[in-house]
Amino acid sequence: MKGHIPLILVSNDDGYMAKGFEELIHAVKPLGEIIAMAPARPRSASGCSLTMNVPVNYKLRYQEPGISIYSCSGTPADCTKLALHTVCDRMPDLIISGINHGDNSSINAHYSGTMSVVFEGCMKGIPSIGFSLRTDNLDADFTPTLPYIYFICESVLKKGLPPNVCLNVNFPEAQNLKGIRICRQGEGTWINEWEQTSRRGDNKYFWMAGDFIETHPEQEDTDLWALRHGYASVVPLTIDLTAYRSMSNISRLFT
């Protein structure tokens, strides 16, 4: 970092007006130059979706020395790709996403727009971290997470991350966090996913809903356990989805 101001690219999926986005920018501002590009409107549960059929555009929304904030009409993954192509004058040293209003632990990383920013950064070879707060509270307080976020970003800026590896960080809603736990992705499943509704007499309409059920709540090495016990969970994720442990099983399947 000598003689070099780190460039930090920030995005999210709750949109550029979200409180967690502002909090994240301010938390990491002392660590470098900030370029932020986030969706113009909320894009929760957008996964790694991309905008293919219409053009995507961006707009400068706020600027002060060391901070530029843009909105973008596309998805979080679009924002990341577009910021790298347009408003970044060099490769960022770090990409961060959040602070998401809501949990992205366990299998929810798959659906998460927040984490799509992180996967996108990782695919581009840039150290990338997603931050999410497990809360249902509309007026959630992000303050307790901020020193943790600073510490994690500072560490990653100094030491980097292994190739193809990124971080999924989730915080429980608590005034006093117990510390950081490095975890694996917990197992769980969604049930009661739909609430029936009707439109003009047609009852084949459904709102997405759902209850999340943890498969092995007794296992202590998961993000789900850490969050339930008051820790910030840090899960190293890989963009290489290959099920290496099952390669030989799968070979036998077709012989």
Next chain:
Amino acid sequence: MKGHIPLILVSNDDGYMAKGFEELIHAVKPLGEIIAMAPARPRSASGCSLTMNVPVNYKLRYQEPGISIYSCSGTPADCTKLALHTVCDRMPDLIISGINHGDNSSINAHYSGTMSVVFEGCMKGIPSIGFSLRTDNLDADFTPTLPYIYFICESVLKKGLPPNVCLNVNFPEAQNLKGIRICRQGEGTWINEWEQTSRRGDNKYFWMAGDFIETHPEQEDTDLWALRHGYASVVPLTIDLTAYRSMSNISRLFT
């Protein structure tokens, strides 16, 4: 399978009118009862996105003995969740997706709506397989893939898949396929991702484009290599994104 007709749930991301969808249904029809639910309109590159802000609905489009085809207003992941909740009278024995018009090998599985169906099925504990044809040809011929698809589905119906593991199957465009190769996910990256355009004098508009660059074309154990050499690639993928090999590295990062 004795005394039990397998239930096969079919979806895709190209929409219920797509040629590859029809071909897939006909390819596996001899293997069981088919329930198909696909997006009402094309939903390429929708990742694992879900529809949260409006209700989703479905509609019966076609029925004959052993085959029911529905359209759904939502994403491919919505289709899978909604079909399981509504039109399936029992848990499917197999979920399949495709045949996608276009490549879903390597990191493209992350963006793929086709593969989101497969991840969703896998998260529900159901053996799930995605099929995609690498082609730019608008009038692509899916015929050479059909006996392979039948064989793969028959094998998985008989023998199942390991927990948390699903299959990503890609075919090269060739009249004579050389066979199946079990592969790992190849490494690659997208460049030249945006084409600038303008609207009323504002040039901050961009169409998504892109060229895919293979990182290690010399490595022979990847899906990218297999496809380039005329084989159908079968990559076992896992929904557990944890980077197990990097756990100790990451622990050291914060000490």
